[in-house]
Amino acid sequence: MSTDTPSRSDHSQMQVGSGDDVTFDEATAERLLQLGISRRRFMSYCAGLASLLALPQSVVPRLAQAATSTTLPSVVYMSFQECTGCLESMVNSFAFGGGTTIDNLILNMISLDYQETLMAAAGDQAEAQLLSVTAKSGYVLVVDGSIPARWDSGYFISGERSGVARFREAAKKAALIVAVGTCASFGGLPKADPNPTDARSIGDLMANLRISKPLINVSGCPPIPEVITGVILYYLSKGMPKLDSLRRPTVFYGDTVHEDCYRKESFEEGPLARAFDDANSRKGKCLYMLGCKGPVTHNACSRVRWNQGTSFPMMSGHGCIGCSEPDFWDRLNRNNEKGFYIPIASGSGHSRGLPCNTCHDDNGDDDD
Amino acid sequence: MTRLSDIPVQAEPGESQVVESPLVTAILNNIANTLAQFLTSKVATAIDLRAVPHMDAATYQSLKDALSVGEVSAKVETDVTIEIRETQYSGIWWVTHRNEQGSIVTELIEITDLPDILKSHVIDMRAGLQRLRQALAEPSPP
CATH class of the missing domain: 4.10.480.10 (Cytochrome-c3 hydrogenase, C-terminal domain)
Known part of the structure; x- marks a missing residue:
């Protein structure tokens, strides 16, 4: 697996890695005003996020820029052998805020171009959308669930293709792969003894298929919603986070x-x-x-x-x-x-x- | 007429707080250096108390006691509450962010002339001006 840090520059116009000289600019304030969000409330939200992510408070304006950027990174979210609990966890984290626009901002800061459960399209239309989105380079591929190792096992078929085929195609032009949940990160329940489907984690499958892309494991059954969104925000504002030996972000998985x-x-x-x-x-x-x-x-x-x-x-x-x-x-x-x-x-x-x-x-x- | 300064009242400074914790001493030294830098560079700095290692309840209280409270306090109230309090040392602010339930989410010591959270942004001021003008343009009720 590659450890290259993908560039964030193609996703937004903000500068990354240029020091902490970014101020809370007029464009960000303007966008917050348009969205009807109190700027001070939003600053408090970003201060909390920075603290959660163990980032210096000077990064708050950058987080604000990332969360309100009008140039959104394309995200393809694919589900394999999973229970949808991870997606449920992430989506419910916004529902508790009473649907406030601040919480919804996290969903607004990415362009979720493919997700079977959330998208309106189905069948051939959904497949066409997947092929269209993954034809372009540089998207973030979020994977939820483990995948049967053998393409012809018949255990996972969707859109007339095996899980292996679907993942391999989708991974080809991805800039970053995020394995969300323990099933995707380590195999999880599908891989538990006796592992009838010969389920593999995304990392293992990538090694088998010789796919060399940056991978972040966000493990947990399900992962904490703030950890999922925190990792996305970190990537958007600061690039690739530091990972532990199991490729989990140390900012969330560094301690027991x-x-x-x-x-x-x-x-x-x-x-x-x-x-x-x-x-x-x-x-x-x-x-x-x-x-x-x-x-x-x-x-x-x-x-x-x-x-x-x-x-x-x-x-x-x-x-x-x-x-x-x-x-x-x-x-x-x-x-x-x-x-x-x-x-x-x-x-x-x-x-x-x-x-x-x-x-x-x-x-x-x-x-x- | 006796002027205020003629009244023989003198505030005796209280006994200075004895800082026993080496961690508190280290943080206070850091704050002092940062404040000195701010006076020359005007670059504001914030210390995230959550990021300070080994900050147990006793150390936290000891730090709070050492900084004490100054003349200025303010509160931002949206759906969350942010309490801003200048410490006894001008330019050093204790800023507490609370969530909807009132629990502390983030606590910062900001070294600056005025914390950003209190400042009005020019975009907000323009929007406010527009709303005020609209209100003035509406006919007054008879």
Whole structure:
């Protein structure tokens, strides 16, 4: 896979990488006025986004330019073996804002030229649109779902073409490929044992097909809506984000869910919750022994949270299931057992790399 | 008549805050350097408190106490609320962005003469002027 950074210059007229000298210009203010958006409200929105993306606040005018640009990057969003939960996640993030134009701006800042679920066209018309859009170079290809490796397996056919054929054609002239969701990023549920369709992640398929394009994995089942839109905004305003070894943007996947979890304190000092809804669970103690995969799961759930920053699973008393990591359905935990409610490893101390006294102070029943 | 300056009142400066946290000291030093740069370059800077590593509740409060509050405060109220407060050091502003539910989304320390969020933009002013003229052009009710 190529690690080249695609140029953003063909998508808008703004300067990228020219330092932080961009001001909140008149054109942006004019467009906000036309859209009926309060400029101060929008500045606050961009300040929050910059903070979320770990960007300096000086980039706010650039984010504003990207979000209000009249030259929109073409996006082709293709779905394969998936449940539409990722698209649902992204689209619902705007519905909660009461349909305010600020939230809709994210959808307005891209030209969504193909998406089977959202587009009005169907059948031959939709296929013609796909061929027309992918005939031009430089679009962003967003892929949702995994793809059966064999083109003739018959497991995924759409428009009389296999998933492999559809993806290979669509990828040819793409400037960037974004794998949205764990199915596209790592195979997800379709790839789970026994993987009847021989499902592959987009990255694996690209390697098989020798497609060399920049790839960003935005994993999660589904990914957090703000993470999906944040990655798009980052790309529009700053170009390719820094990626981890699994090609996920480090700005969102650099830390584990555990790092910012409010239950983390008792992970180190005890006591731990031993049963769902027991006294310790209700007191906000760590759910590690109930199978929480937070310590080994890289995602922004505890930082960004879900439903407009309302909460994340551990706040509801349920541990992390590790959905943004490869093969999370089949993860082998303690005693080589599979299961969301099986602890990652035995013991509460040594196996977590904690000091001896922590382990032995923990009632002694989980020493290892 | 006695002038104001003749009244023998003197405000005793309170005991200066003892800054115990090395992180707070580092941030304050950074702010001081940035303010000095602003005085010569006029380039405004913002420190994102969310991006400061190891900013626990105690450190946060210690920083807030050290900067304290100054003479100016303002509030922007749209569907979200933005609170702008000058600290006891002129040119250093504590800016809090809250969401619709009132939770803090972003918190910044801005080093500038006036935070951008408070300034009126020329485009908005032109639109305002147009609306005002339209209002004036409409006949007054009898």
